[in-house]
Amino acid sequence: MPTINVSIKDxxxxxAKEFTYEELESEAILLVKGEIEGVDGDDxxxxxxxxxxxxLWSTEGIARVLKSHYTDEKGIKEYKVEESDIYLHVDRTVDDVRPFIVAAVIEDVEITEDLLIQLIQIQEKVCLSFGRKRKRVALGIYDFDKIKSPLTYKAVKPESVKFIPLEYKVEMTLKEILETHPKGIEYKDLLKDFDKYPIVVDSKNNILSMPPIINSQYSGKVSxxxxxxxxxxxxxxxxxxxxxxxxLVAAIADRSGKIKSVTLDYGEEKLVTPDFTPKKMKVKFDDIENITGIKLTLKEMKDLLEGFCYNVKRAKDSLEVEYPSYRQDILHPIDVIEDILISYGYNKIEPHLPEIATVGDLDPLEVFCEDVRNLxxxxxxxxxxxxxxxNIEHQFTKMNLEERDVIEIANPVSSKWSCIRSWIIPSLMEFFETNVSQEYPQQIYELGDVLxxxxxxxxxxxxxxxxxxxxxxxxxxxxxxxxxxxFVMKSIGxxxxxxxxxxxxxxxxxxxRVKVGDRKVAYIGEIHPQVLENFNLGFPVCAFELNISEIFKLKK
Structure with a gap:
């Protein structure tokens, strides 16, 4: 979990509230799911x-929640973004390397030592954890006075351009940076397999950076x-x-500055960033009470959420909530309900013994599954x-099937693990492929979950x-x-x-196809030769797949 250095004074x-160390330790820091691990004077x-x-991985982020909770400035903080003529062209040469870039400008910033410390901290924490060591996301901060719009984000040959990396005095090619610069060596795996590397340049062809490796000394040094x-x-x-x-923009703007937009030209599409438009969700009153176990009035629910950076209004049998654009963690009403509980205070919840005494036991479906496994x-x-x-290839392509909707992973670490399986036979075929050199016959089975x-x-x-x-x-x-x-069906009865x-x-x-009553419960047959070829198998394969959940219902 991220550890954040925070100045109490800052x-x-x-x-906008004077917290003592004791108040922070006993209550305030709990609002951001935090614990104080150490103290060094004011830090x-x-x-x-x-x-x-x-x-929340910065002083500004923590302060934003505390300010909403403890002062009269409730709800989502508004960030005014002024339109500008700042323009950034996204060249399609970056598509295969690092396809996306977004940008913003903040003018009239009062850069203090505290802000510099936090900027470094935000970059490090966000790039490391949320950004998966810069693979998914990497941040760059520059002196805008040295940059001339329009800018271009493109990919170029590693030896075709040179620039002076941040804190260096000599020019280096992109290839040299990747091979000899400390940051290049550390993150070379992100680019080494590509023929071209991404750079950001301005209209005067000054190189701003080589994302996600290093900024240039020319414009990347901020003081x-x-x-x-x-x-x-x-x-x-x-x-x-x-x-x-x-x-990043919110953290800086919480201190000072005027936010200006940047227009990004992706060719067929134009995008203007930053965009602080709140996101919306509905949460039912019954769900709030059933999950929290606390009877709250509409006003209490509204106050608790507005004290946690939400905007709230009633919508029939539910709350219609707006939450900040930087909250990517809210995926389901349960996430909003969790914030209600955090704002309420877990330490204020009174424990109660269950009204009905129960004895734990195995789920009947699991008992049934175990019996089937043993057959x-x-x-x-x-x-x-x-x-x-x-992955889609194993579930559909190799199985001679047209692709259909399944549960896919939004940001898979590997293309091998990109979706959740919707049937199991492809997994058995993959097992055969892995063990193709082993002794035959090979007879296998699996009783497991599909979604x-x-x-x-x-x-x-x-x-x-x-x-x-x-x-x-x-x-x-x-x-x-x-x-x-x-044999399986007769044993089940x-x-x-x-x-x-x-x-x-x-x-x-x-x-x-197999039917029990009017319900179709299984497929059984000989695997198609094309499928065998797709999985590099030299022996015929026969297989069946049975819906155990449906069989369990019919058995009951």
Whole structure:
């Protein structure tokens, strides 16, 4: 978790309230999920126990929450952004390297020692944690008086340009920076596999920086004499770069300065940043009471949220809340309810014994699943356990299927883990591919979770238990798969009907659908030769996949 260095004097100035160390330790810092880890005179070290709130990783961010909670300045702080003619062209050469950039200008900034300390801290913390060591997001701060609009963000050959890196005295090519500069060596993995590296230049062809590695000495050196700042954030996700920019701009503007917009030209689309338009969400009154266990009046709920940087109004049976644009952690009403509890104070909640005494027990579905698992080893099948995370290629492309909507990861660390599986047989095929050099026959099964999109569900999806079995062998065929399937169904005690139905992953005419009553519960068949080729398999494979959650309901 991030640890933040905070000056109590600076914090009190920004929050417009005089806190003592004792008040901060016992109550105020708890509002930002923080604990004071150490003290050095006026400075305290705050351990923020929340990796999803980069807006709190600075004195300004903490002060913003305390000011909203303890003073009359409630709700979302408004940041006025003046239109400007500052222009930044995004060349499409950066698409494959680092495709997104957003920017802002702040004029008439009073740069103090406290602000310089916090700027360094924000850059370090946001780039390290939220930015995943600059891979997802990297921030740059410059002396705007040395920059001439329009600017350009582009990718160039590593040896085609030179500039003097920050705190250096000699010019270096981009290749030399990556190979010899301390920051280049530290972050070279972010660029080394590309033919071109990104740079930001102004209209006079002065190089501002080589994102996400290093700023130039020419414009990247900021001191207490600097009056006007140019800020840019580059990254691999546009929304993340916007959030990081808003955090940085808000932190500076909380002290002083006049915010000006920058127009970004992405070719077919133009974007103006920063954008502080609040985000909206509705939270039902019943959910608030049921989850918190506290009966709160409308006024109390409104006061608690407005004291936590929200704007609030009533909407029939719910609250309609607005929250700051830099709050990327609010994904669901439960996140707003958590903030109600934090604002209320966990230490004020009185514990109560449950009115009904209960005895814990295993979930009946899990007991049923365990019984089913124990059926297959008797056939010589080996149980395996795969990840529920996978990728579109394995789920659809390699299985001869057209791609359909599944739960995808917004910012996957690896393309190998980019979505949640919607069926299990592809995982078994991947297992066979990994073990292609092992002895045959190979008979495996897995009883695990898949996630299915469901707009009616609270989370937008529901979890289904499924059993998948597969046999890789030269004598693998439909009959062998049906024998195992028949044993499973008879052991469960359910009669079923096999109906002819084709599926692109199976051989036409050697595939069937299984029905119990009027419910379709399984596919069974021989895997299509093209699928075998896609997974580099030389033996035939037969398989089935059974909806255990549905079977459990029918069994009951």
């Amino acid at each position: 914090l009190n100035m920004l929050s 305290i070290i705050v351990d923020v126990k929340d990796s999803n709130r980069p807006d 207490e004499k600097t009056k006007n700042l140019f800020l840019e954030v580059t990254g691999t996700d546009l929304e993340d770069t916007k959030v990081a920019l808003n955090i 297959l080893p008797g056939f010589g099948a080996q149980e395996i356990l795969n990840f529920t995370m996978t 299915i999109l469901d707009e009616s569900a609270e989370t937008g999806c529901h979890t289904v238990k499924r059993l998948a079995w597969a046999l890789a062998d030269k004598e693998s065929n439909f009959t062998k798969a049906k024998q195992v399937f028949d 359910l009669e079923y009907e096999i109906i002819e139905e084709d599926h692109p992953s199976f051989i036409r005419g050697r595939c069937a």
